[in-house]
Amino acid sequence: MLPEDARTRDEASAEMPVPPEIEFDDPDDAPAVVSHSAFMRPGRISGTALPFGLHLSNGVYGTAGSLHIMSGGAYIFTMLVISLFVTYCEAWAIEQFIDLPLTAILLSIGGVVDGHAAMTWDSVLSMLPFVNFILILRLSQLSGYHAAEHKVVSAIEHFGRLDYDQVVEMPRVHPRCGTVLLFGLIPAMLVAVPLWVSGTPEGYLAAVLVAVVGWRYRYHTGFFVQNQFTTKPPTEHQLRTGIAAGEKLLRLWRADPHKQVPWLRMLWVRGVPQLLGGLFVAASVFEWVFARLHIWLDF
Numbered sequence: 001m002l003p004e005d006a007r008t009r010d011e012a013s014a015e016m017p018v019p020p021e022i023e024f025d026d027p028d029d030a031p032a033v034v035s036h037s038a039f040m041r042p043g044r045i046s047g048t049a050l051p052f053g054l055h056l057s058n059g060v061y062g063t064a065g066s067l068h069i070m071s072g073g074a075y076i077f078t079m080l081v082i083s084l085f086v087t088y089c090e091a092w093a094i095e096q097f098i099d100l101p102l103t104a105i106l107l108s109i110g111g112v113v114d115g116h117a118a119m120t121w122d123s124v125l126s127m128l129p130f131v132n133f134i135l136i137l138r139l140s141q142l143s144g145y146h147a148a149e150h151k152v153v154s155a156i157e158h159f160g161r162l163d164y165d166q167v168v169e170m171p172r173v174h175p176r177c178g179t180v181l182l183f184g185l186i187p188a189m190l191v192a193v194p195l196w197v198s199g200t201p202e203g204y205l206a207a208v209l210v211a212v213v214g215w216r217y218r219y220h221t222g223f224f225v226q227n228q229f230t231t232k233p234p235t236e237h238q239l240r241t242g243i244a245a246g247e248k249l250l251r252l253w254r255a256d257p258h259k260q261v262p263w264l265r266m267l268w269v270r271g272v273p274q275l276l277g278g279l280f281v282a283a284s285v286f287e288w289v290f291a292r293l294h295i296w297l298d299f
Contacts, residue, residue, distance in 0.1 A: 042253035044176075045156060046270050047149035049142050051075045054149045056245045059266040060259050061252035063245040069271040072142075073278020079140065081286060083132035090128060126190040134229040141238075147231035148242030150174040155246070162246045167239060173226040180222030187214025 043058035050072040055064035091102040106125050137143055151170035155162055158170070188211040196207035214221070234242070267273060 042156075042249065042257065045153050045249070047153055048072060048271050048275065049146035049149050051142065051145075053241050054145050054152075054245055055271050056149070056152070056249045057270045058249065058253060059270055060261050061249055062269045062271065063248045064271065066271075066274045069274035070278035070281065073275040073280075074282035075142065075278075077279050077282035077286070079136050079142075080129075080133055083129050083136055086132045086136075087125075087128045090132075091125065126194050130186065130190060134225065138229045138232060143230055143232045144234040144238045145242070147172040148234040148238045150177065150226075150231065151234070151239065152242040152246040156250070162243050162250070164240070164243060167243055172231040172233070173223045175219065175223075177222065177226055177230075179226050179230050180218055183221040183225055184215045184218030187211060 043060070045056055045058050047057075048055040048064075048069065050064060050068055052071075053064065053068065055062060055069055055072075057063065088103060088106060091106050094100075095102050100121060102121065102125065105121070150172055151167050152162065154170040154174060155167045159166060192207040192211040192214075195203040195210065197203075261269065
């Protein structure tokens with residue numbers, strides 16, 4: 001005979017609803033099937049990788065402070081600035097071998113390229129900053145915390161609890177990562193738009209083809225980019241930091257699982273305004289420094 005607590009758990013489990021299946025545009029896009037215990041999670045969990053940890057939230061409870069989340073936005077902007085500088089250096093290096101004013105085009109200070117060369121180099125110069133950005137992201141510690149975030153969220157969704165040995169075995173990719181949506185739109189934004197504005201029939205056709213194919217295969221592309229660029233195997237410290245954040249979220253949720261907040265408060269708890277605020281502060285500081293750089297270099 002089963003112990004009383006075991007029978008109680010079995011009876012309770014029999015009454016609990018089966019979570020709805022995730023629907024994808026194509027069955028091939030679907031990730032591994034989520035365990036039947038996924039309903040034990042505290043709502044839809046979002047995560048943000050930060051320079052010294054991560055932020056997990058279900059919209060009602062969050063795990064990181066506002067300043068820490070803002071530091072993530074500043075960190076991302078700094079990597080973006082570095083990627084733009086690397087792009088300029090690459091454009092300058094290519095200029096030494098071809099007779100095209102790529103650096104002037106990149107800085108939008110002059111230079112006109114016509115015909116097929118315009119289509120090609122506009123697309124290349126549009127893609128280079130982002131390619132450099134994800135390469136720099138891969139080298140940074142942010143990608144390790146990003147992987148830890150995915151593993152922790154997947155473990156909560158599968159098991160409703162966090163055990164180190166189980167979390168380690170979770171995949172580094174996640175179907176709800178913003179990378180999937182981003183790489184469904186990036187081909188249109190960075191490749192299709194320059195092709196379209198070229199004004200040629202070939203450009204129109206290529207733009208439509210790139211946009212449609214990019215969106216159709218967003219899961220394939222998003223999973224590949226997550227696995228190869230935006231995440232890397234987390235260190236033990238990064239993984240345990242992620243587990244601590246996950247345990248904090250579960251602890252807060254279990255204390256009051258029925259708590260509700262207004263949608264504006266939900267955005268704040270998920271860290272969206274703080275992340276954007278960090279981007280804005282970093283951009284303002286960079287603009288202030290850049291505006292005075294020529295004065296400092298005179299001395």
